[in-house]
Amino acid sequence: EVQLLESGGGLVQPGGFLRLSCAGSGFTFSSHAMNWVRQAPGKGLEWVSGISAGGDDSYYGDSVKGRFTISRDNSKDTLFLQMNSLRAGDTAMYYCAKTRGLAVAGTPYYFDYWGRGTLVTVSS
Amino acid sequence: EIVLTQSPGTLSLSPGERATLSCRASQRVSSSYLAWYQQKPGQAPRVVIFASSIRATGIPDRFSGSGSGTDFTLTISRLEPEDFAVYYCLQYGSSLWTFGQGTKVEI
Numbered sequence: 001e002v003q004l005l006e007s008g009g010g011l012v013q014p015g016g017f018l019r020l021s022c023a024g025s026g027f028t029f030s031s032h033a034m035n036w037v038r039q040a041p042g043k044g045l046e047w048v049s050g051i052s053a054g055g056d057d058s059y060y061g062d063s064v065k066g067r068f069t070i071s072r073d074n075s076k077d078t079l080f081l082q083m084n085s086l087r088a089g090d091t092a093m094y095y096c097a098k099t100r101g102l103a104v105a106g107t108p109y110y111f112d113y114w115g116r117g118t119l120v121t122v123s124s
Numbered sequence: 125e126i127v128l129t130q131s132p133g134t135l136s137l138s139p140g141e142r143a144t145l146s147c148r149a150s151q152r153v154s155s156s157y158l159a160w161y162q163q164k165p166g167q168a169p170r171v172v173i174f175a176s177s178i179r180a181t182g183i184p185d186r187f188s189g190s191g192s193g194t195d196f197t198l199t200i201s202r203l204e205p206e207d208f209a210v211y212y213c214l215q216y217g218s219s220l221w222t223f224g225q226g227t228k229v230e231i
Contacts, residue, residue, distance in 0.1 A: 047220070047221040059219045107156055108157075111159070111214065
């Protein structure tokens with residue numbers, strides 16, 4: 001059974017930092033791109049960042065570029081999100097999501113499994 | 125960046141009725157890279173449709189997806205009580221992912 005378990009959320013002051021983790025199990029972690037998606041209270045879903053299966057390539061949404069860094073440790077089946085210079089607008093539930101497929105023309109590519117999320121609150 | 129616009133924002137229907145949800149993209153989206161998600165309060169999203177029209181495992185056949193290019197549709201043929209939720213479309217393009225803003229299907 002595929003499982004994704006996020007941790008590391010909590011209350012942090014504006015300008016502070018947090019490091020989120022997502023432990024994967026039940027699948028070959030090193031074979032799949034992974035992502036972070038967030039949801040502010042009462043709002044919609046926002047893709048935050050993605051990383052390739054091997055960890056060589058990473059991508060970011062405009063709202064976090066330059067402040068957040070995604071990484072992974074395939075030897076420990078774990079995904080990370082280092083969040084610096086946090087703002088009130090970063091307050092959200094943060095989900096990790098596993099990508100299914102390859103970004104190859106004509107083949108399905110989507111998020112097939114999600115964790116339950118970890119809550120980040122940025123407030124003084 | 126491709127922007128996805130979902131309509132309507134809220135759909136008020138009764139059990140047994142048909143729901144039609146729209147997702148319109150600002151640029152052409154590959155059909156292979158368009159998915160729909162259902163989210164209930166306090167839960168993570170779960171995939172309903174991927175590659176525009178393929179039902180995910182365990183999704184009942186009252187759910188169907190269609191569309192291509194810039195216009196995609198999720199249809200629920202006969203609403204069951206457990207279908208009332210928020211639905212999001214998601215697309216991939218140029219190494220980036222974007223979600224629509226969501227459609228709430230309410231009783």
